[in-house]
Amino acid sequence: MAPQLSWYLALSAVLFTIGVVGVMIKRNVISMFMCIELMLNAVNLTFVAFSSFFRDVTGQLFVFIVMTVAAAEAAVGLGIIIAIFRSRESLDVDDASTLKL
Amino acid sequence: MLGLLFILFAGMAVGCAISMVAQRNPLYSAISLIGVFISLACLYVTLAAPFIAAVQVIVYAGAIMVLVVFVIMLLNVEEEERGPMRLRSLVPIAVGLATVLFAETVFIIRFVATSPATPVANISDIGQTASIGAGLFTTYLLPFEVTSILLLMAVVGAITLARRGGLIAAKVAVVPGHASYARETLNPAAYPDLTEVNADNSREAAALLGVADGTPPRDHE
Numbered sequence: 001m002a003p004q005l006s007w008y009l010a011l012s013a014v015l016f017t018i019g020v021v022g023v024m025i026k027r028n029v030i031s032m033f034m035c036i037e038l039m040l041n042a043v044n045l046t047f048v049a050f051s052s053f054f055r056d057v058t059g060q061l062f063v064f065i066v067m068t069v070a071a072a073e074a075a076v077g078l079g080i081i082i083a084i085f086r087s088r089e090s091l092d093v094d095d096a097s098t099l100k101l
Numbered sequence: 102m103l104g105l106l107f108i109l110f111a112g113m114a115v116g117c118a119i120s121m122v123a124q125r126n127p128l129y130s131a132i133s134l135i136g137v138f139i140s141l142a143c144l145y146v147t148l149a150a151p152f153i154a155a156v157q158v159i160v161y162a163g164a165i166m167v168l169v170v171f172v173i174m175l176l177n178v179e180e181e182e183r184g185p186m187r188l189r190s191l192v193p194i195a196v197g198l199a200t201v202l203f204a205e206t207v208f209i210i211r212f213v214a215t216s217p218a219t220p221v222a223n224i225s226d227i228g229q230t231a232s233i234g235a236g237l238f239t240t241y242l243l244p245f246e247v248t249s250i251l252l253l254m255a256v257v258g259a260i261t262l263a264r265r266g267g268l269i270a271a272k273v274a275v276v277p278g279h280a281s282y283a284r285e286t287l288n289p290a291a292y293p294d295l296t297e298v299n300a301d302n303s304r305e306a307a308a309l310l311g312v313a314d315g316t317p318p319r320d321h322e
Contacts (some may be wrong), residue, residue: 003107006214011111013206024123029129052148068248072255074165078172079262
């Protein structure tokens with residue numbers, strides 16, 4: 001039996017929900033960051049699934065752009081994480097409750 | 102056949118994702134996340150998108166996760182200790198929002214399942230590198246160029262955020278009564294009263310010896 005479009009959407013929804021739950025329950029900045037990456041990937045899966053089922057390449061182009069944004073986010077986000085760790089000696093988000101470093 | 106592959110890789114993806122959230126050591130979380138990325142790449146192949154599958158492995162599982170693992174090891178993150186939970190009042194809100202999200206997805210999936218489905222293209226150039234490149238450099242040229250500016254901003258931002266100290270990084274020499282200079286820029290014979298101190302930047306060195314800082318003041322700290 002060939003997979004239907006709704007299968008991919010269901011998988012994407014499950015992955016996205018796991019990512020949301022992770023962002024909510026994790027207290028380590030790096031773990032939260034990885035959960036955000038998981039959510040981005042869940043959205044990418046819907047893009048590719050729609051692109052493949054509707055025979056339109058646009059979805060895959062936007063997956064490409066989402067990956068670029070994810071790479072930029074990784075660079076800047078990890079820089080911020082390193083700056084926070086230097087000033088607070090901790091990666092717990094509860095310790096970083098004020099914006100001023 | 103494709104259905105079996107979908108079930109296999111979807112199971113791997115969901116299992117690795119749950120393992121990622123359940124792990125308390127960030128390094129194990131990162132390795133589980135790499136498992137999710139690989140499974141998703143396999144799913145992209147079953148969706149006839151080989152280019153995106155390759156980019157997924159190279160960029161996500163390769164570059165981004167290497168960066169994340171590098172930072173985890175650089176910061177020497179231990180396991181999260183299970184302290185008293187703050188913001189406990191947010192737990193019911195989280196459960197409520199998760200329920201709403203789940204209901205939304207069920208609605209969308211039912212909507213999609215009842216709409217007329219288009220079968221996967223048997224032989225098509227959608228997803229090949231050539232068609233993606235053609236689209237990227239014709240119709241979507243402006244987003245592509247904006248993306249390059251975004252990457253440039255990310256590079257500048259990452260360097261600005263992650264660099265440490267002032268202009269002189271290490272090995273600072275201090276001339277008492279005058280100022281502090283980098284060790285490499287001084288001729289030791291010219292200053293008989295040269296004092297060397299170990300500091301990360303010239304400001305720290307000047308503070309150690311109580312002299313004026315020779316570097317121009319930085320506009321931010």
